[in-house]
Amino acid sequence: MLKEESSYKTAILFIVLITLVLGGSLLSSKIWAGKPKESSGLIIEEGMTIGQFGQVNNLPNPVLRDTFQLQGPADRQKQLSEFGTPEQIKSMFGEKTEYETKDWRKIAVKFVLWFAFLTSVYFYFKKRKVTLKVRRWVLFASVVIFGVIMGSDPGPMGTVKDAIAILGESGKIFPPRLIAMTVFLLIVFVANKYICAWGCQAGTLQDLIFRLNQNDNGKAIIGKQIKLPFIVTNSIRIMFLVVFTIIAFLWSYDIVEPIDPFKIFKPSHLGIAGVVFVGALLIFSLFIYRPWCHLFCPFGLAGWIVEKFSRVKISVNYDTCIACNKCAKACPSTVMSAILKRNKKTIPDCFACYSCRDVCPTNSISFSTRKRTMPPAGHFDKAPAE
Numbered sequence: 001m002l003k004e005e006s007s008y009k010t011a012i013l014f015i016v017l018i019t020l021v022l023g024g025s026l027l028s029s030k031i032w033a034g035k036p037k038e039s040s041g042l043i044i045e046e047g048m049t050i051g052q053f054g055q056v057n058n059l060p061n062p063v064l065r066d067t068f069q070l071q072g073p074a075d076r077q078k079q080l081s082e083f084g085t086p087e088q089i090k091s092m093f094g095e096k097t098e099y100e101t102k103d104w105r106k107i108a109v110k111f112v113l114w115f116a117f118l119t120s121v122y123f124y125f126k127k128r129k130v131t132l133k134v135r136r137w138v139l140f141a142s143v144v145i146f147g148v149i150m151g152s153d154p155g156p157m158g159t160v161k162d163a164i165a166i167l168g169e170s171g172k173i174f175p176p177r178l179i180a181m182t183v184f185l186l187i188v189f190v191a192n193k194y195i196c197a198w199g200c201q202a203g204t205l206q207d208l209i210f211r212l213n214q215n216d217n218g219k220a221i222i223g224k225q226i227k228l229p230f231i232v233t234n235s236i237r238i239m240f241l242v243v244f245t246i247i248a249f250l251w252s253y254d255i256v257e258p259i260d261p262f263k264i265f266k267p268s269h270l271g272i273a274g275v276v277f278v279g280a281l282l283i284f285s286l287f288i289y290r291p292w293c294h295l296f297c298p299f300g301l302a303g304w305i306v307e308k309f310s311r312v313k314i315s316v317n318y319d320t321c322i323a324c325n326k327c328a329k330a331c332p333s334t335v336m337s338a339i340l341k342r343n344k345k346t347i348p349d350c351f352a353c354y355s356c357r358d359v360c361p362t363n364s365i366s367f368s369t370r371k372r373t374m375p376p377a378g379h380f381d382k383a384p385a386e
Contacts, residue, residue: 010221013212018282021205024148025265032106032151044086051076053089067092087252091169110150111183114199117145121198122191126367129358132216138198139208147201152265156184156200160298161244161256168248184299188306192313192367196293196303197351202261203293207353209285210332218330218355225287227334230348233294234304240296261292289332294349304349314350314357314365315372316340321364323380327356342374 043056054064054076064070068083083089121138130138146155159181166174187195196203213221247253259277263270270278284291293300307313316327316339328337335348336356357365 006215006221010213014209014286017209017212021143021148021264022267024144025151025267028149028151029266029268032103042090044080044089046081048080049076050078050080050083053080085252087169091166091172091252106150107154110146110154111180113145113150114195117142118187118191118194118199122194125354130354131358132211132214132218135353136208136211139204139211142198142204143201143208146199147205147262147265150201152201152260152262154180155202155262156195156299156303157202157262157297159184160302161254164245164298165248165254165257168245169252169254181299181302185302185306188303189309190311192307192310192350192352193303194352196300197353201265203290203297203351205264206282206285206290206292207351209282210289213286218359220287223287225289225332227332228288228294230334230338230346234301234348236295237297237301241298241301244298256296290351293351294333300349307350308347311369312367313372314339314352314367315370316375317364317366317370318373318375318379319364320362321375321379322362324361325380326359326361327365330355330359339372340375341380342372 044053045056048056050064050068050070053059054061061076064076068075068078070076080089084092159177163174163177163181166172166177184195187199197207198204210225213223213225215221244255247255258271258273260274261278261281263274264278264282281292288294314336321340325340328340331337332353332355333348333351335350338344338347339350339356352367354367357367
C-alpha cells in the first residue's frame with residue numbers, strides 16, 4: 001500500500017512539475033515578448049518576389065541588393081525561389097537575424113546569474129552532504145531561473161548545435177555563439193561538468209525528474225532506474241553528432257530544431273514532433289539519468305572531452321577508502337565505478353552530482369583539485385560485509 005501511495009505521489013509530482021514548467025514558460029515568454037526585441041524570424045511565402053520579401057520583412061533595398069547581388073531595380077521582381085529553398089534563403093540572412101532576434105541585455109543577465117548561482121552551489125556544497133530534499137530544491141531553482149524565467153536560449157547545447165547548423169547552412173560563423181561555447185567549456189574545465197550539472201535548464205530538469213522517482217535510500221519508486229553502458233550511450237551520441245553535421249552541411253537542415261528539448265521552456269515553438277519527442281524524453285528521465293545529455297547532446301560530448309582536463313573533479317582517497325562500493329551503487333550512471341576502480345581506460349561523463357561523496361562512510365571521496373590516482377593492488381579483493 002505504501003509503495004502504491006508513493007508511486008501515486010511521484011506521478012502527481014511529475015505531472016505538477018511539467019505543468020508548472022509549461023505554464024510558467026508560457027507566461028514568461030509573454031512577459032519577455034514586451035522586451036526589446038524578439039522577432040519571429042523571416043517570413044517566406046510561395047510565389048514571393050524579392051521585392052515582396054523585402055517589404056514583408058522590412059529589409060531595405062541595399063540589404064536585398066547586397067545579399068542577392070541584384071543588378072538593378074528590375075531584379076527585385078525575380079522569384080525568391082530562384083535563389084534557393086526557404087532554409088537556404090534564411091541562412092543567407094542567418095547572421096543578421098541571429099543578432100536581431102536576441103535580447104542581449106537578457107542574455108548578459110543570464111550569464112551573470114549563472115556565475116553567481118554556480119559559485120554559490122559550489123561553496124555551499126563544498127563541505128556539506130547533499131540530501132535528496134536539498135538536491136531537489138537546488139535543481140528546481142535552476143530549472144525555474146535559467147529555464148522558466150530566463151527562457152530556452154541561450155543554453156549549453158545550443159552553442160555547439162547552432163554553431164554547426166549556421167556554418168552548414170550559410171557558411172558563416174556567428175561569433176557570440178562561439179564566445180558562449182568557450183565560456184561554458186571553461187566552466188567545465190574549472191569544475192567538472194558544473195554548467196551541465198547545476199546550470200543547464202534542460203539537464204537539471206531531467207535530473208530533477210530522475211530524483212523525483214527516488215526515495216531517501218536512492219531506490220526507484222516507480223519501475224526501475226537503469227544505468228546504460230557508456231559504450232552504448234557515447235556511441236549513439238557520436239553517431240548522432242556525425243549525422244547532424246552531415247545533414248547540416250549537405251542539406252542545410254537542422255535535425256535537432258524540431259525536437260529541441262530546450263523548447264519546453266518555449267512551448268509555443270514545439271511542433272507535433274517536438275511534443276512527442278520531448279514528452280517521451282521527460283518520461284524516460286524517470287528511469288534513465290539525463291537521457292538527452294548521454295545520448296544526443298552535442299555539448300555533452302564536447303564537455304566530456306574537456307572534463308578530462310578539469311581542475312576540480314571527483315577523486316578517491318584510497319588511504320581511507322574501505323572498498324565498500326557504496327559510491328558506485330549510489331551513482332546514477334556508470335561513471336563512479338570507473339573512477340573508483342580505474343579498471344577502464346575510458347571514464348564516462350561525470351555530472352558532479354555529489355551522490356557518490358554523500359554516501360561514502362569514510363569521507364574518502366572529494367570534489368576538489370586532488371589528483372586521481374590508481375587504487376592499490378588488491379584493494380577491492382576483500383570488500384567489507386554489507
